Amino acid sequence: MEIMLAKTMGFCFGVNRSIQLVNKAIADGKKNIQILGPIVHNPQQIKDLEAKGVRMVDEIDRLVPGTVFVRAHGVSPDVLNELRGRKGMEVIDATCPFVKLEQDYARKLKDEGYSVVIIGERTHPEALGVQGFAEGSVIIGTAEEAKELKATPKLGVVVQTTLEPESVDKVVAELYLKAQELRVYNTICRATRERQPAAKELAQKVDLVLVVGGKNSGNTRRLAEVCARLTKTQHIETADELEKGWFKGVKSVGVTAGASTPDFVINEVLDRLKSFG
Ligand code: SF4
Structure with missing residues (x-):
């Protein structure tokens, strides 16, 4: 079975930048690092950050003094002002440019x-x-x-x-x-303008496309929709969801991934695929 990759896929500039900012805050020893809302729509990436002590907080009232990140999706000016007005809070704005x-x-x-x-x-x-x-x-x-x-x-x-x-x-x-x-x-954005055509190009060449990324990720879902119009498509979050039956009679499989899908998740999928032969 031939495995082909989309020309452009995975972490985009904005997501990469926000994760790097969080990792820098961890390395700098900042206390009580919190992110308002999930930093990316990808459960595996969130688990990785949580394992390093970072908290995802859904509501402003649940924040404790420390460092709070505004994620790449941004927030309204009212929310930003409220965060900045909080005592003992350092606000790092990771809104994508x-x-x-x-x-x-x-x-x-x-x-x-x-x-x-x-x-x-x-x-x-x-x-x-x-x-x-x-x-x-x-x-x-x-x-x-x-x-x-x-x-x-x-x-x-x-x-x-x-x-x-x-x-x-x-x-x-x-x-x-x-x-x-x-x-x-x-x-x-540029990432979307590059990723969707790359997914289309891939889908035109293969029997089956695997789109890897959070089920709650809008951009990943749209990649899956784009591919599904052209060929058989499965949207998976992790390698564990792969089913051998999908590959019966499949000679070529394409892999693409959403802008919020970390490399380690994509690599696990590729490794598992190779084991299917
Ligand atoms: S998808 Fe586009 S707008 Fe959203 S974070 Fe990535 S680069 Fe920024």
Whole structure:
């Protein structure tokens, strides 16, 4: 069985940067290192950091004095100010620069009098954080939701960094009918723009694609959706989920991984695959 890898996969710049910042804080001996929300949508990476004493904290009220990280997804300005106002708390902002750009554009659009739309997932922390930069902004994910919006003279749009460009196009086409002036900042990040085409290219060449990454990771799920349109696809979090039956009659298998999937998880999958012959 031939094993092929996507040209680009695994940790993106923003996730890598945030994990490095946490590891540096550990090495510097900072006390009570906490991360507001899971630092990445990958349970294995989180377990690794927890084993080093880092705590993932879901609610601000559960933080204790020490060091708190804002993860790559970012937070709203209100949350950031609240963290900075806490006694005995050092705040390290690990928001990905690509997310910061999206936040800045949302604020600029609001300041310039646009009604702001965030094309994204309603419950995704990145989209929710960006919403805080433009009061009154709405998050929509589909062309159907765009149809429901009221017409307005000036409509400004930013895009969640990990969305698939083709699905964004459909939403924008509907928004075009809703305003006299439509301004769109395409804030899909470079990592997404590279990884999705690389996954498509891979899926066109193989009988089966394994997409490795957190089941709760939006960008990993989208890679799986992209591949599933082209060939048989399995989305797995770890090597333990691999089933021999999937490989019956399969001559070539492709492997790709989400932007939040650490190398050690990908390597375990590759090692297990090789043992299947
Ligand atoms: S997926 Fe893109 S925006 Fe998100 S952390 Fe990675 S580089 Fe940054």
